[in-house]
Amino acid sequence: MTDSTMTPPRKATKIGDALRRRRNAADLRLRIYGIAAITAAIGLLVILLTTLFLGGYQAFVQTHIRVDFPISADNVDPGDPADGNYRAVVRQAMSALLPDVSTPAETRAIAKILTNNTQFFVRDAVVRDLSVIGGTLTLEVPAADIYDQLNKGTISRETLEENRRVSDQEIAWFDELQAKGAVSTPFNWGLIFNADSRFPEIAGLSGAIVGSFYAILVCFLVAFPTGIAAAVYLEEFAPKNRWTDIVEVNINNLAAVPSIVFGLLGLAVFIQTFGLPRSAPLVGGLVLALMSLPTIIIVTRNALKAVPPSIREAGYGMGASPQQVVMHHVLPQALPGIMTGTILALAQALGETAPLLLIGMNAFITSPRLALWMPPPLCQLRFIFGPIVRNGASLRVHLLAFSSCLHSFSS
Amino acid sequence: MDMQDGNVKMTQQTVDRAMNPSDAIERTIRVQTRDVTVHYGAKQALHGISIDIPERAVTSFIGPSGCGKSTFLRCINRMNDTIEGAKVGGTIKLDGEDIYDPQLDVVELRARIGMVFQRPNPFPKSIYDNVAYGPRIHGLTSSKADLDEVVVSSLRKAGLFEEVKDRLNEPGTGLSGGQQQRLCIARAMAVGPEVILMDEPCSALDPIATAIIEELIDELRENYTIVIVTHSMQQAARVSQKTAFFHLGNLIEEGVTEDIFTNPINKQTQDYIMGRIG
Numbered sequence: 001m002t003d004s005t006m007t008p009p010r011k012a013t014k015i016g017d018a019l020r021r022r023r024n025a026a027d028l029r030l031r032i033y034g035i036a037a038i039t040a041a042i043g044l045l046v047i048l049l050t051t052l053f054l055g056g057y058q059a060f061v062q063t064h065i066r067v068d069f070p071i072s073a074d075n076v077d078p079g080d081p082a083d084g085n086y087r088a089v090v091r092q093a094m095s096a097l098l099p100d101v102s103t104p105a106e107t108r109a110i111a112k113i114l115t116n117n118t119q120f121f122v123r124d125a126v127v128r129d130l131s132v133i134g135g136t137l138t139l140e141v142p143a144a145d146i147y148d149q150l151n152k153g154t155i156s157r158e159t160l161e162e163n164r165r166v167s168d169q170e171i172a173w174f175d176e177l178q179a180k181g182a183v184s185t186p187f188n189w190g191l192i193f194n195a196d197s198r199f200p201e202i203a204g205l206s207g208a209i210v211g212s213f214y215a216i217l218v219c220f221l222v223a224f225p226t227g228i229a230a231a232v233y234l235e236e237f238a239p240k241n242r243w244t245d246i247v248e249v250n251i252n253n254l255a256a257v258p259s260i261v262f263g264l265l266g267l268a269v270f271i272q273t274f275g276l277p278r279s280a281p282l283v284g285g286l287v288l289a290l291m292s293l294p295t296i297i298i299v300t301r302n303a304l305k306a307v308p309p310s311i312r313e314a315g316y317g318m319g320a321s322p323q324q325v326v327m328h329h330v331l332p333q334a335l336p337g338i339m340t341g342t343i344l345a346l347a348q349a350l351g352e353t354a355p356l357l358l359i360g361m362n363a364f365i366t367s368p369r370l371a372l373w374m375p376p377p378l379c380q381l382r383f384i385f386g387p388i389v390r391n392g393a394s395l396r397v398h399l400l401a402f403s404s405c406l407h408s409f410s411s
Numbered sequence: 412m413d414m415q416d417g418n419v420k421m422t423q424q425t426v427d428r429a430m431n432p433s434d435a436i437e438r439t440i441r442v443q444t445r446d447v448t449v450h451y452g453a454k455q456a457l458h459g460i461s462i463d464i465p466e467r468a469v470t471s472f473i474g475p476s477g478c479g480k481s482t483f484l485r486c487i488n489r490m491n492d493t494i495e496g497a498k499v500g501g502t503i504k505l506d507g508e509d510i511y512d513p514q515l516d517v518v519e520l521r522a523r524i525g526m527v528f529q530r531p532n533p534f535p536k537s538i539y540d541n542v543a544y545g546p547r548i549h550g551l552t553s554s555k556a557d558l559d560e561v562v563v564s565s566l567r568k569a570g571l572f573e574e575v576k577d578r579l580n581e582p583g584t585g586l587s588g589g590q591q592q593r594l595c596i597a598r599a600m601a602v603g604p605e606v607i608l609m610d611e612p613c614s615a616l617d618p619i620a621t622a623i624i625e626e627l628i629d630e631l632r633e634n635y636t637i638v639i640v641t642h643s644m645q646q647a648a649r650v651s652q653k654t655a656f657f658h659l660g661n662l663i664e665e666g667v668t669e670d671i672f673t674n675p676i677n678k679q680t681q682d683y684i685m686g687r688i689g
Binding site: 311312 | 488490493495518519520521522525526527528530532533534535544545548549595598599602
């Protein structure tokens with residue numbers, strides 16, 4: 001190399017200045033994008049929650065009416081309290097509250113201020129406590145939905161009477177009850193603890209919640225152990241040959257199958273072939289388990305792959321058997337990753353609608369059994385599976401059915 | 412019976428002669444290998460290695476990277492079984508017993524032949540559990556007190572006890588590199604092995620930690636048969652009584668360490684030791 005070909009050392013400062021500015025600007029831009037994204041996410045969340053709350057806060061309280069029910073021996077036979085004339089009891093109680101009402105039609109009308117199921121509430125209360133027969137029973141009973149709406153102001157009193165669901169006379173009765181202090185608006189526990197009903201005032205989400213819970217429980221119990229066992233075998237023990245390659249490709253493909261196909265599979269296999277009942281969380285859970293199984297296997301395999309081989313070597317070097325190495329060292333190390341993946345898979349399964357529609361998980365359930373943890377009354381299989389078989393609704397399916405109804409009405 | 416007596420006597424003699432490293436080769440042979448070959452798939456990694464490893468001495472394998480010395484070491488406790496596609500040929504005998512006999516329980520074998528790896532690899536558990544793991548899975552102890560004793564004595568033998576006695580329940584991964592490696596040595600000794608294999612145990616350590624480990628190896632030699640793979644010729648010269656030089660999957664030369672380093676017979680060995688190859 002001669003002197004003439006040598007270039008003088010470049011000055012880093014001149015070029016560096018412009019470079020540094022560009023670099024700093026890029027850093028700043030990236031940070032701004034990030035902050036903007038988070039702000040947008042928080043903003044959207046706030047908007048969502050605000051609209052939900054503003055639109056729905058009234059559902060959290062409910063109009064109740066306190067009524068003294070006279071339980072006379074004429075209407076209720078102490079020997080057979082379940083078979084009493086509770087319809088008459090309700091009419092008598094309402095007539096006592098609103099003494100101006102005289103005609104039979106009006107007497108029937110004022111009974112309808114209370115929810116239709118009032119007679120059953122009274123019956124159940126009497127059966128629970130027979131000592132009230134001959135005396136009075138005081139209950140707070142939900143008002144029928146139109147009175148509830150009236151009380152909450154969603155039915156406007158200014159609307160012309162013919163355009164309104166409550167007549168002026170009915171408003172007058174309700175105002176009279178309110179003046180007597182019989183009306184209260186407690187927290188609407190029924191929203192959580194009641195199941196489906198034809199009457200809005202006593203309808204709740206319990207059937208859907210219980211159905212979703214059982215379905216996801218079955219899904220977890222089936223998919224989690226199976227998925228981990230399959231992943232551990234494929235990753236740690238299986239020989240690498242053409243068969244395991246085929247299995248691996250198929251598992252990866254299954255993860256990409258649309259969920260509705262699993263619904264068809266469940267319909268064909270569990271319901272048609274094995275004759276399991278429709279609308280059952282047992283079947284729903286099995287279908288969801290099939291759906292989340294590939295995801296769980298894939299994330300578990302990745303978590304197992306991420307365990308450093310030096311840990312396995314250390315285990316083998318100590319004379320641990322392959323099973324001991326997996327159970328003592330590899331699985332505990334991989335567990336956080338496995339749990340993250342499983343939770344994501346189960347969350348996806350919980351939100352899944354399409355496969356459940358196909359196996360009839362949008363059933364109308366009026367009497368869910370809330371307590372799986374209570375001992376079954378008799379040690380028979382049907383009592384153990386009873387709740388699982390009967391509580392066949394899914395929260396998500398309810399919402400979807402509801403919104404599709406709205407769509408079909410609007411279009 | 413006579414044989415055994417003879418063995419005992421011989422052992423006694425070797426202990427006496429252990430003071431003189433050059434006599435190492437005359438000792439009882441613990442591990443005997445004949446024509447050991449290893450294939451990784453289609454590639455042959457070892458071409459017929461025959462070597463005798465004497466007891467209560469340090470045997471070192473030296474050679475350039477990729478020469479097969481680690482591969483050979485891993486044959487001795489069948490760690491190559493865990494590698495997909497590895498095939499081992501020839502015979503390896505521990506105390507006259509073929510270790511590749513299909514009847515032999517590999518778990519028991521590995522309890523008899525412990526291993527220390529290149530990078531310290533303590534389990535992500537407490538120091539105590541790291542050492543107690545081996546005795547637990549092999550059912551070596553009958554009570555908690557018994558296990559405590561094994562853990563303490565193993566840590567003591569590895570020269571680590573004084574440094575960690577107040578924090579036995581802290582994770583082993585929180586120790587320094589040199590301490591971790593000594594923990595791994597303690598862990599290997601806790602199951603009472605007869606042979607300890609060390610695969611470049613100091614290559615990830617600084618000179619001071621290396622010096623401590625070398626000192627430890629020298630002490631352990633009195634009770635254990637040690638095989639060490641190293642890429643540092645100085646280390647081989649310092650700690651071992653017998654040295655074997657590997658090159659390209661072949662055993663080029665083996666012998667008393669002093670002879671190998673001062674008077675190598677083979678040209679390749681000479682070149683390697685003089686720093687001309689490798």
